[in-house]
Amino acid sequence: MNNETLLKSREASVPRGIGSMHPVFAKKALNAEIWDEEGNRYIDFASGIAVNNTGHNHPKVQAAAAAQLDNFSHVCFQVTPYAPYIELAEKLSAMAPGSTPKKTIFLTTGAEAVENAVKIARAATGRPGVIAFGGGFHGRTMMTMALTGKVAPYKIGFGPFPADVWHVPFPVPYHGVSEEDSLRALETLFRADVEPGRIAAMIIEPVQGEGGFYAASPAFMQKLRAICDEHGILLICDEIQTGFARTGRTFATEYAEIEPDMMTVAKAMAGGFPISGVIGKKDIMDTPAPGGLGGTYGGSPLGCAAGLAVLDVIKEENLCERAVEIGERVTRHCNGMRQSDRGIGDVRTLGAMAAMEMIHDGDASRPDPDRTKQIVGAARDRGLLLLSCGVRANVIRFLMPLTIPFEVLDEGLAILSDAVKSTA
Numbered sequence: 001m002n003n004e005t006l007l008k009s010r011e012a013s014v015p016r017g018i019g020s021m022h023p024v025f026a027k028k029a030l031n032a033e034i035w036d037e038e039g040n041r042y043i044d045f046a047s048g049i050a051v052n053n054t055g056h057n058h059p060k061v062q063a064a065a066a067a068q069l070d071n072f073s074h075v076c077f078q079v080t081p082y083a084p085y086i087e088l089a090e091k092l093s094a095m096a097p098g099s100t101p102k103k104t105i106f107l108t109t110g111a112e113a114v115e116n117a118v119k120i121a122r123a124a125t126g127r128p129g130v131i132a133f134g135g136g137f138h139g140r141t142m143m144t145m146a147l148t149g150k151v152a153p154y155k156i157g158f159g160p161f162p163a164d165v166w167h168v169p170f171p172v173p174y175h176g177v178s179e180e181d182s183l184r185a186l187e188t189l190f191r192a193d194v195e196p197g198r199i200a201a202m203i204i205e206p207v208q209g210e211g212g213f214y215a216a217s218p219a220f221m222q223k224l225r226a227i228c229d230e231h232g233i234l235l236i237c238d239e240i241q242t243g244f245a246r247t248g249r250t251f252a253t254e255y256a257e258i259e260p261d262m263m264t265v266a267k268a269m270a271g272g273f274p275i276s277g278v279i280g281k282k283d284i285m286d287t288p289a290p291g292g293l294g295g296t297y298g299g300s301p302l303g304c305a306a307g308l309a310v311l312d313v314i315k316e317e318n319l320c321e322r323a324v325e326i327g328e329r330v331t332r333h334c335n336g337m338r339q340s341d342r343g344i345g346d347v348r349t350l351g352a353m354a355a356m357e358m359i360h361d362g363d364a365s366r367p368d369p370d371r372t373k374q375i376v377g378a379a380r381d382r383g384l385l386l387l388s389c390g391v392r393a394n395v396i397r398f399l400m401p402l403t404i405p406f407e408v409l410d411e412g413l414a415i416l417s418d419a420v421k422s423t424a
Contacts, residue, residue, distance in 0.1 A: 029056035032404035043412040046387045047399045050241045053268035054313045055403035061271035064309035084304035096279045098259025103285040106277045106299030110240040110266035111139025113276040121201035121234045124287040129199040133170040135211030174346045179220045196231035206252035209241035212390035213355035221256035234261040244268040245319040248351030271310045275303025319402040323352035330354040333413045354398040367394035378419035
């Protein structure tokens with residue numbers, strides 16, 4: 001099989017609504033490298049969209065999943081529970097920010113985690129409303145699409161969406177939206193559209209993923225925590241893309257030194273095996289009645305076993321510290337390119353959650369999505385896999401595995417430079 005043949009088969013058998021960034025078909029992957037069906041090698045700066053923080057096929061994660069598979073692949077936790085679920089729940093509950101006792105439920109996808117966090121918040125407060133932020137991404141189910149603050153391509157043609165969802169601007173000073181602007185918009189929302197006593201929860205990504213890798217400052221997160229406390233609103237931190245060492249901490253919320261009421265987690269928590277979760281304060285998590293939460297595949301035994309191994313790898317290989325060093329190297333490189341290229345705008349990172357914004361002639365108000373797309377394609381042609389993001393589709397994001405060898409990282413950055421120069 002080759003890429004062209006598979007692409008034709010894909011177009012004939014898979015709906016066009018499922019997009020793929022790159023027209024190459026993976027056959028093998030190891031750590032930070034992928035080989036396609038034709039034997040071409042690619043350096044992976046995407047990590048399956050922040051899933052493979054521990055790299056492709058980490059031997060410890062592989063071994064844990066294989067050992068679990070020797071025992072059983074599925075029995076359903078709601079029929080006959082099993083130890084790996086309990087062990088992973090205990091560890092994550094203990095690791096979550098804050099001193100309040102926590103409990104954890106496991107599901108399968110990030111969207112499921114967000115859906116269940118909303119369910120739990122409504123049960124705990126008796127209120128219906130949820131506040132989210134412009135540019136945020138929380139999933140593709142009906143409720144999570146309503147929460148998502150990015151129309152194209154996620155919401156086009158799929159409405160109407162669930163009611164009692166409200167949006168306020170996310171602070172992005174680079175684009176003229178200050179923290180004060182966001183807080184004023186929240187105050188206006190409470191005065192003009194919905195009373196605070198109707199709001200069950202507020203959900204926020206500590207660093208926006210699909211929205212463009214913009215980080216909420218610790219001060220802003222602390223102000224949201226205070227507003228939620230004042231009005232009896234639960235604060236949900238969506239750590240699905242930011243979690244498990246990506247930002248230099250186990251969870252990005254740790255930078256803010258606040259305790260969320262709940263956190264949603266998924267992506268990197270099991271090194272490529274499907275699992276997600278909601279970690280929350282014990283009293284809140286216990287509000288739904290037995291049977292109100294769950295799912296046939298929720299907390300897959302393979303995912304739980306792999307998740308336990310991932311936590312070991314993060315600690316043993318110092319991946320939080322390594323994320324910071326990776327981010328520093330990427331930032332230095334991008335800022336170096338920026339010196340001679342006015343099409344590179346803001347360069348930003350929190351740990352290894354790094355991005356550079358493409359603009360026209362140094363003007364932040366003039367995004368350049370066309371060149372962004374060109375750079376992604378030019379990099380791929382040279383053997384580097386990149387992802388774009390942003391409401392304006394003009395941000396190149398870097399999500400290389402945290403286990404990437406530095407010589408491979410440097411090779412990828414050199415390819416990036418060539419791709420940028422070729423599109424100038």
